Amino acid sequence: MNSAQFFNLTTIGYFASMVLFLVYLIARSPKIALAATAVAWAGFAANTAGIALRYFEAVEMGYNQAPLSNLYESVVFFAWSILLVYLLMDLKYKQRAVGAFVIPFAFIGMTWAQLGLDDAIAPLVPALQSNWLTYHVITCFLGYAGFAIACGASIMYLILDTQKSKDNKNGILALFPDIRVLDDINYKAIMFGFPMLTLGIITGAAWANYAWGTYWSWDPKETWSLIVWFVYAAFLHARFTRGWVGKRAAWLSIIGFAATIFCYLGVNLVLSGLHSYGGA
Amino acid sequence: MTTPKHNLLHSVWNFFCSLKLTIFTLILLALTSIIGTVIQQNRSPEEYIRQYGEGLYTLFERLQFFDMYRAWWFLALLILFCLNLIACSIKRLPGVWKTVREPSLTMAPDTLLTLANHTRFDSRQNAEETAQALSESLSSRFARPVLTRTEDGLHLFAQKAAWARFGVYVTHLSILIIFIGAIIGNIWGYKAFVNIVEGDQVNQVWPRGGGEPIDLGFTVRCDSFSVTYYDGSLRPKEYASVLDVIEDGQEVISDRKIIVNTPLNYKGITFYQSSYGPAGPATTRMRVTPKGGSPLVAINREGEHTPLPNGYSFAVTGYAQSYQGMGPAVQMHVNTPDGRHGNPFIVLQNFPDFDSRRGGEFAFALLDYKQPQYTGLQVNKDPGVWVVWIGCLLLILGTMAAFMISHRRIWITIEPKGEGSVVHMGASAHRNQAAFALYFDELKKDLTKNLVA
Numbered sequence A: 001m002n003s004a005q006f007f008n009l010t011t012i013g014y015f016a017s018m019v020l021f022l023v024y025l026i027a028r029s030p031k032i033a034l035a036a037t038a039v040a041w042a043g044f045a046a047n048t049a050g051i052a053l054r055y056f057e058a059v060e061m062g063y064n065q066a067p068l069s070n071l072y073e074s075v076v077f078f079a080w081s082i083l084l085v086y087l088l089m090d091l092k093y094k095q096r097a098v099g100a101f102v103i104p105f106a107f108i109g110m111t112w113a114q115l116g117l118d119d120a121i122a123p124l125v126p127a128l129q130s131n132w133l134t135y136h137v138i139t140c141f142l143g144y145a146g147f148a149i150a151c152g153a154s155i156m157y158l159i160l161d162t163q164k165s166k167d168n169k170n171g172i173l174a175l176f177p178d179i180r181v182l183d184d185i186n187y188k189a190i191m192f193g194f195p196m197l198t199l200g201i202i203t204g205a206a207w208a209n210y211a212w213g214t215y216w217s218w219d220p221k222e223t224w225s226l227i228v229w230f231v232y233a234a235f236l237h238a239r240f241t242r243g244w245v246g247k248r249a250a251w252l253s254i255i256g257f258a259a260t261i262f263c264y265l266g267v268n269l270v271l272s273g274l275h276s277y278g279g280a
Numbered sequence B: 001m002t003t004p005k006h007n008l009l010h011s012v013w014n015f016f017c018s019l020k021l022t023i024f025t026l027i028l029l030a031l032t033s034i035i036g037t038v039i040q041q042n043r044s045p046e047e048y049i050r051q052y053g054e055g056l057y058t059l060f061e062r063l064q065f066f067d068m069y070r071a072w073w074f075l076a077l078l079i080l081f082c083l084n085l086i087a088c089s090i091k092r093l094p095g096v097w098k099t100v101r102e103p104s105l106t107m108a109p110d111t112l113l114t115l116a117n118h119t120r121f122d123s124r125q126n127a128e129e130t131a132q133a134l135s136e137s138l139s140s141r142f143a144r145p146v147l148t149r150t151e152d153g154l155h156l157f158a159q160k161a162a163w164a165r166f167g168v169y170v171t172h173l174s175i176l177i178i179f180i181g182a183i184i185g186n187i188w189g190y191k192a193f194v195n196i197v198e199g200d201q202v203n204q205v206w207p208r209g210g211g212e213p214i215d216l217g218f219t220v221r222c223d224s225f226s227v228t229y230y231d232g233s234l235r236p237k238e239y240a241s242v243l244d245v246i247e248d249g250q251e252v253i254s255d256r257k258i259i260v261n262t263p264l265n266y267k268g269i270t271f272y273q274s275s276y277g278p279a280g281p282a283t284t285r286m287r288v289t290p291k292g293g294s295p296l297v298a299i300n301r302e303g304e305h306t307p308l309p310n311g312y313s314f315a316v317t318g319y320a321q322s323y324q325g326m327g328p329a330v331q332m333h334v335n336t337p338d339g340r341h342g343n344p345f346i347v348l349q350n351f352p353d354f355d356s357r358r359g360g361e362f363a364f365a366l367l368d369y370k371q372p373q374y375t376g377l378q379v380n381k382d383p384g385v386w387v388v389w390i391g392c393l394l395l396i397l398g399t400m401a402a403f404m405i406s407h408r409r410i411w412i413t414i415e416p417k418g419e420g421s422v423v424h425m426g427a428s429a430h431r432n433q434a435a436f437a438l439y440f441d442e443l444k445k446d447l448t449k450n451l452v453a
Helices: A003-027 A030-060 A071-093 A096-116 A131-164 A171-175 A179-212 A220-238 A247-269 A274-279 B004-017 B019-038 B045-062 B065-070 B072-101 B127-141 B162-188 B354-358 B385-404 B433-448
Strands: B117-123 B146-150 B153-160 B190-197 B201-207 B214-229 B236-247 B250-259 B264-266 B269-278 B283-290 B296-301 B313-320 B329-335 B345-348 B362-370 B373-381 B408-417 B420-429
Touching (some): A003 A071, A030 A071, A030 A096, A071 A096, A071 A179, A096 A131, A131 A171, A131 A179, A179 B269, A220 A247, B065 B072, B117 B433, B127 B153, B127 B420, B162 B385, B190 B214, B214 B269, B236 B264, B283 B313, B313 B362, B345 B362, B408 B433
Antiparallel strands (some): B153 B408, B201 B214, B236 B250, B283 B296, B283 B362, B408 B420
C-alpha cells in the first residue's frame, strides 16, 4: 500500500465517523457514539500511517524531507493534528457529541486535499530546506487544531444558548454537554492552542531570521498570525472580565478560528507574500 | 477628601489598568493589522494610483496605509498596548508577590471549610502526633509543609508550583523585552545589500531604501557562485556562494560556502544568499571540425564573432541550461566569408556528434559554457536580535507556566479534642480545578488512612 491509499482510508474513516456521530445525535445510542469514536481512531491511525509512508516515499525519491512541504501535505497534517487534539480531549472529557462538530473539519480538509490539491512529491526549493520548517509547521498546526476544537465547542455553545431560554432540552440537544463544560472545553482548547501558536510564530521568526536576516517583516502571513494571536489573547483576557464570557467568548473563539483559517489558507490563495508557495 | 487633580490622576491610572482596555486594544490591533495585508506596503505612488485611483490614493496616503506598520497611529496603538500591559502588571504584581512570598500559613477552621476542596475528620492520635504523621505524608506525597503553632492548635501549610503565578507577568515582561530588542535593532542595526561579481571583493554595502554606502570594516570576496538543479528538472536545489573575509590584509575566513538558510556571520554582520544574476558576457569553448579537416578549439565571447578558417565566423546568441530536456545547449549561427548571416541552429552539450549530421561547413561540439555570475547578498546587522530571542524564550516559558502549571495549596488545622484531635483540611488550585479535585480526593484517602478514629 502507498500513502495515497492510506489517505483514502483516512477520508473514508473520517466520513464514517462524522456520519456515526450525526446518527448518534439523532438515535442517542451510546453504542453508536463508541463506534464513531472507534472509527475516528482507525481513521487517525490510517492518517498517521499515510504521513509516515509519504516520508519514506520522499526518501526513496532521494529527497530527505518531512512530509510538510506543500499545501496537500499540510492539509493532511492539519487533519491529523485536529484528530490528535480531539482524541486527547475525548479521552479526558468523554463528551461524544463534540465529535459531530469537530470531525467535519478534518473530513473537509482530507476531501479537499484529495480532490483539489496536487499530491506530487516535489523536492524543496532552497529557502524551505531547513529543520525549522518541521518545528514551525508542527507547532503551528497543533495550535490550529486546538482552535478548531474550541470553535466546534463554541458552535455547540451558541446552539445550546439559543435553546436555553425555551428550556426544552429535548431531542439532539439533550446529548450536548452541559453549557459550562462546553465553555470549559473552549477555554482549555485555546489554552493549549495559544502557547502552540506562540511557539509557531517564534519558530517561524527564528527561521526567517536565519534564512533572510529578518525575524519580522510584516509579510501578510506573519501579520495574519499576529492577528490570530491578538484575537486569542483578547479571548484569554476576556475570561477575567464580566460580560466578556460565555456567549461573547464563544463568538470570539469562532472569529479566531475564521482568522486562523484565513491565516492558513486565505493568505496563500488570496494575498501574496513569502508563504505563497503553498498556493502553487 | 481627594483633590480634583488627584482624582484625574486616579482615573488615568484606572484607565490604563483596565482589562477592558486590554481587550479593546487587542481587537483594535487585530482589525487594523488587516489593512496592511490587503493593501500592499511600500510600493511606488504610480502603482497605487493605477490600482486605487487618485481619490483613494490621496486618502490612503493621508491615513498612512501604504506604510501602516510604521504609521504614527499604529505605533500609538502599540504604545497604548504596552502601557496597558505595564499598568496592569504593576497593579496586580504586589498582590501575587505577597501570595507567593508570604502565604498565609494558618487558616481558621471555618474559613478552611469554605475552600473548594475540604474535609474534616477526627484523629485518634493527639494533635502533635497527628501533625507529625500528616507532615510526613504530605512531604512524601505533595510538598514539605510549614508547621505553625497558635493557641487554636497546630497548622500545616504546603504548596506546589507557587512560581506559576508569575507566568503571566513573565509573559507580559517578555513582550516588552521583544519590543526593546526590536527598537535596538532599528536604531543601531541596518539592512543592506551588495552584489559581488565572482572574483571581485567589496568593503562597502548599500542600505536598502537608499542612502550612503556603509563601510563594513573588512573586505568580502566572492570566489565563485553556483546554482545546482534537481536531476532532470529546472527546480533549483541550491544557490551557493563561496566567500572569503579579509581583514587588515589577512584572510580571516577562507572558502566559506554560504547557501540559502546557511548565512555567514562575521563581527555581528550577517551575509545571506539572496539573489544572483549574470555579470558580463559569457565565454563558450567549442570544438569545431571543418568539413574534411581536423578539429580545433575555438573560444567565443557572447556578442562577438569568432573567426573560423577560410573567412567564416560564428557567434553564440543564446544558452539554455536544459533545452527540451536534453541538457545544456547553445543557439548559434555561422557567417559566410561575404558576411551573410547563416540560419541559427542548436548545439547540445550532451550530444557532441550530433551537429555533424546538420551537414554544415563546420560541425560544432559544445565543450564548455561559462557565464560569470554576481552573487546578491543581503547584509544585516541587528544588535537587538539577542534581546528579541531572550524575550521569545521568556514568552514561551511564561505562556507555558501561565496555562499549563497550577499553583496548588493545602492548609491543615489540627485542634486537640480529648485523647485525639480534629483535623480540618482545605486545598485550592489556581488552575485546572477539576483535575485537582480528583487529586485531592486521592490525597485525602492517603493522609487519613492511619489516623481516622
